[in-house]
Amino acid sequence: xxxxxxxxxxxxxxxxxxxxxxxxxxxxxxxxxxxxxxxxxxxxxxxxxxxxxxxxxxxxxxxxxxxxxxxxxxxxxxxxxxxxxxxxxxxxxxxxxxxxxxxxxxxxxxxxxxxxxxxxxxxxxxxxxxxxxxxxxxxxxxxxxxxxxxxxxxxxxxxxxxxxxxxxxxxxxxxxxxxxxxxxxxxxxxxxxxxxxxxxxxxxxxxxxxxxxxxxxxxxxxxxxxxxxxxxxxxxxxxxxxxxxxxxxxxxxxxxxxxxxxxxxxxxxxxxxxxxxxxxxxxxxxxxxxxxxxxxxxxxxxxxxxxxxxxxxxxxxxxxxxxxxxxxxxxxxxxxxxxxxxxxxxxxxxxxxxxxxxxxxxxxxxxxxxxxxxxxxxxxxxxxxxxxxxxxxxxxxxxxxxxxxxxxxxxxxxxxxxxxxxxxxxxxxxxx
Amino acid sequence: xxxxxxxxxxxxxxxxxxxxxxxxxxxxxxxxxxxxxxxxxxxxxxxxxxxxxxxxxxxxxxxxxxxxxxxxxxxxxxxxxxxxxxxxxxxxxxxxxxxxxxxxxxxxxxxxxxxxxxxxxxxxxxxxxxxxxxxxxxxxxxxxxxxxxxxxxxxxxxxxxxxxxxxxxxxxxxxxxxxxxxxxxxxxxxxxxxxxxxxxxxxxxxxxxxxxxxxxxxxxxxxxxxxxxxxxxxxxxxxxxxxxxxxxxx
Ligand SMILES: Cc1cc2nc3c(=O)[nH]c(=O)nc-3n(C[C@H](O)[C@H](O)[C@H](O)COP(=O)(O)OP(=O)(O)OC[C@H]3O[C@@H](n4cnc5c(N)ncnc54)[C@H](O)[C@@H]3O)c2cc1C
Ligand SMILES: NC(=O)c1ccc[n+]([C@@H]2O[C@H](COP(=O)([O-])OP(=O)(O)OC[C@H]3O[C@@H](n4cnc5c(N)ncnc54)[C@H](OP(=O)(O)O)[C@@H]3O)[C@@H](O)[C@H]2O)c1
Numbered sequence: 001x002x003x004x005x006x007x008x009x010x011x012x013x014x015x016x017x018x019x020x021x022x023x024x025x026x027x028x029x030x031x032x033x034x035x036x037x038x039x040x041x042x043x044x045x046x047x048x049x050x051x052x053x054x055x056x057x058x059x060x061x062x063x064x065x066x067x068x069x070x071x072x073x074x075x076x077x078x079x080x081x082x083x084x085x086x087x088x089x090x091x092x093x094x095x096x097x098x099x100x101x102x103x104x105x106x107x108x109x110x111x112x113x114x115x116x117x118x119x120x121x122x123x124x125x126x127x128x129x130x131x132x133x134x135x136x137x138x139x140x141x142x143x144x145x146x147x148x149x150x151x152x153x154x155x156x157x158x159x160x161x162x163x164x165x166x167x168x169x170x171x172x173x174x175x176x177x178x179x180x181x182x183x184x185x186x187x188x189x190x191x192x193x194x195x196x197x198x199x200x201x202x203x204x205x206x207x208x209x210x211x212x213x214x215x216x217x218x219x220x221x222x223x224x225x226x227x228x229x230x231x232x233x234x235x236x237x238x239x240x241x242x243x244x245x246x247x248x249x250x251x252x253x254x255x256x257x258x259x260x261x262x263x264x265x266x267x268x269x270x271x272x273x274x275x276x277x278x279x280x281x282x283x284x285x286x287x288x289x290x291x292x293x294x295x296x297x298x299x300x301x302x303x304x305x306x307x308x309x310x311x312x313x314x315x316x317x318x319x320x321x322x323x324x325x326x327x328x329x330x331x332x333x334x335x336x337x338x339x340x341x342x343x344x345x346x347x348x349x350x351x352x353x354x355x356x357x358x359x360x361x362x363x364x365x366x367x368x369x370x371x372x373x374x375x376x377x378x379x380x381x382x383x384x385x386x387x388x389x390x391x392x393x394x395x396x397x398x399x400x401x402x403x404x405x406x407x408x409x410x411x412x413x414x415x416x417x418x419x420x421x422x423x424x425x426x427x428x429x430x431x432x
Numbered sequence: 433x434x435x436x437x438x439x440x441x442x443x444x445x446x447x448x449x450x451x452x453x454x455x456x457x458x459x460x461x462x463x464x465x466x467x468x469x470x471x472x473x474x475x476x477x478x479x480x481x482x483x484x485x486x487x488x489x490x491x492x493x494x495x496x497x498x499x500x501x502x503x504x505x506x507x508x509x510x511x512x513x514x515x516x517x518x519x520x521x522x523x524x525x526x527x528x529x530x531x532x533x534x535x536x537x538x539x540x541x542x543x544x545x546x547x548x549x550x551x552x553x554x555x556x557x558x559x560x561x562x563x564x565x566x567x568x569x570x571x572x573x574x575x576x577x578x579x580x581x582x583x584x585x586x587x588x589x590x591x592x593x594x595x596x597x598x599x600x601x602x603x604x605x606x607x608x609x610x611x612x613x614x615x616x617x618x619x620x621x622x623x624x625x626x627x628x629x630x631x632x633x634x635x636x637x638x639x640x641x642x643x644x645x646x647x648x649x650x651x652x653x654x655x656x657x658x659x660x661x662x663x664x665x666x667x668x669x670x671x672x673x674x675x676x677x678x679x680x681x682x
Pocket of ligand 2: 443444445446447448449468469470471473497498522523524525526545572573574575576616617618619620621622623624625
């Protein structure tokens with residue numbers, strides 16, 4: 001048994017970790033009788049969606065082979081443990097790019113499909129599942145299911161966003177998108193309040209392929225920095241030197257506290273306000289700014305941290321976000337990792353997919369037990385009232401009623417569950 | 433000659449070797465020969481490498497790793513098509529120490545696979561490289577070869593043989609343009625250690641281990657501990673007085 005935690009490091013429980021590195025052996029390994037299991041990618045989800053305390057985890061990261069790539073059509077087939085980072089590094093020099101990637105590229109294809117991840121391009125390209133053409137699933141009873149948008153599409157819809165509960169994804173076929181090169185023409189614009197945010201967001205929606213905003217969660221007004229970028233056709237430039245920093249130790253208490261946060265937010269906002277600018281940046285710097293700081297999640301100390309990500313419909317979005325910010329301001333907690341983005345209207349393909357038209361707010365919170373839970377329950381009320389929902393890849397404590405109202409296709413989804421698979425999240429929110 | 437670097441990997445399905453192969457093909461198109469015993473896995477590996485580097489020439493040879501005649505034939509066949517730049521000898525298997533103690537057949541097999549076989553491959557490549565006065569032979573030994581321990585001395589002894597063989601070859605090729613590299617990985621996350629991993633052992637990612645191997649072969653290092661910290665750890669382990677060492681349960 002070994003200790004495994006998710007990115008939030010809230011729990012440090014033992015798991016029976018079984019490495020999978022031969023796709024021909026998957027059926028045999030997952031079919032082995034005994035305790036239930038769960039696929040594990042890179043553990044970049046935050047709560048308990050990738051955990052199965054006391055039970056088995058099938059570590060998928062060894063299934064990392066490319067299987068087919070067509071330079072002419074941008075069709076890529078690979079095993080499910082391949083990292084998005086490796087896809088980007090392979091295909092960008094050849095004129096293709098993943099149309100959707102999350103804020104870190106250290107995630108597996110399987111994890112990206114199972115959570116139907118979204119990125120800065122949602123308003124144009126939808127979520128990851130919108131670009132998946134086919135997947136191959138193996139179930140614990142040995143059944144193999146090939147499915148896609150037009151082939152056994154019910155299985156496809158259940159598995160995209162299905163948080164690993166329908167079977168093990170072993171391979172996937174992805175449609176990439178043409179790109180001129182690794183550079184982006186990017187702009188950072190300060191905004192003073194949510195009104196300004198929404199008008200910037202609306203204005204940028206059509207002409208900017210990527211948009212996202214950092215928000216200062218402590219001033220209550222919702223000031224922040226709006227960032228947008230388009231891939232740029234620039235001549236050859238030296239790519240930035242690769243550097244890696246490691247968070248060298250785990251502090252006993254969180255380094256993120258009321259004071260450090262206030263100072264950071266003030267400095268960050270004002271510095272960037274002064275430097276507001278347009279510049280050419282490398283795709284890794286633009287899309288995955290935190291990937292160079294290894295194990296930054298340790299800065300929240302031994303108790304770990306939560307990420308709270310909600311989406312609320314656009315028509316009530318401004319009020320709801322404002323109300324949430326007010327609660328957070330009053331609580332004096334929160335983090336500098338606070339992100340605001342408007343999602344577009346492109347429907348997600350998964351029954352349990354999170355992305356939907358509206359505005360999404362994501363914030364990190366150091367784990368201060370009761371205080372944090374009390375705050376969450378107040379924010380939950382706002383999300384509930386707004387008819388919104390919470391992202392399963394980040395969740396560690398949402399109430400069941402909010403889960404059920406936020407994921408209205410739950411009953412339909414449950415028919416596709418694999419009885420040999422179970423996670424901390426499934427036991428907490430579904431009951432088994 | 434097409435001017436591509438010619439690299440041969442013995443034991444191509446090894447996870448460490450596969451990561452090395454990825455790094456090599458990704459840095460520049462090469463002519464790569466993979467040597468494996470017959471397995472289905474090789475197809476997946478070659479396809480993957482070919483996608484990573486469409487301009488590389490990759491071919492596979494299946495052979496018996498324990499047969500001196502076959503080893504010689506294989507190396508001759510490869511060298512017939514030109515000078516070899518790098519030969520990485522990577523195969524090995526981690527036996528259950530207790531099974532080796534219980535059954536001499538198992539013990540013998542473990543010594544052969546991990547000891548004699550890599551030595552024979554190295555000898556065969558050495559002959560070819562001596563003729564050309566060119567090339568690098570890299571052998572994967574192990575930190576386990578640095579000092580015998582009750583928990584795995586059969587494997588350790590075979591790896592010790594590899595270390596001594598590499599040392600001898602280094603002496604033989606001193607002052608020539610042939611370089612011999614001995615690689616000693618610490619515990620690494622590969623199929624070989626899947627059981628250790630399940631029991632909770634801390635293992636280094638094969639990708640990191642491979643990065644150092646490729647880099648140090650490039651720089652012509654003689655002995656490579658990977659990850660680097662194992663140099664220090666093994667320095668201590670080698671020098672512990674036996675009255676302390678013998679009390680340790682390792
Ligand atoms: C810094 C950072 C930024 C992030 N930004 C974003 C963002 O912008 N947008 C976003 O959507 N997410 C974001 N995330 C979350 C992350 O993208 C998702 O949680 C993703 O699913 C993690 O992938 P993983 O490979 O680490 O999977 P894990 O976290 O290991 O697993 C996640 C889920 O996928 C399942 N799974 C994994 N592999 C398979 C498989 N082969 N078959 C079946 N099920 C499988 C697991 O069972 C689990 O349910 C971010 C995370 C971090 C740490
Ligand atoms: N992993 C570690 O912790 C560690 C530590 C120190 C040293 N090493 C050494 O590193 C090298 C690479 O190992 P790895 O960790 O990458 O392990 P691996 O992925 O399990 O690879 C082992 C390789 O050895 C081959 N092999 C095993 N028995 C063989 C036999 N009888 N005949 C021919 N080939 C055989 C395997 O071929 P098949 O695929 O056909 O089985 C495979 O290619 C080995 O020399 C190992 O001893 C590993």
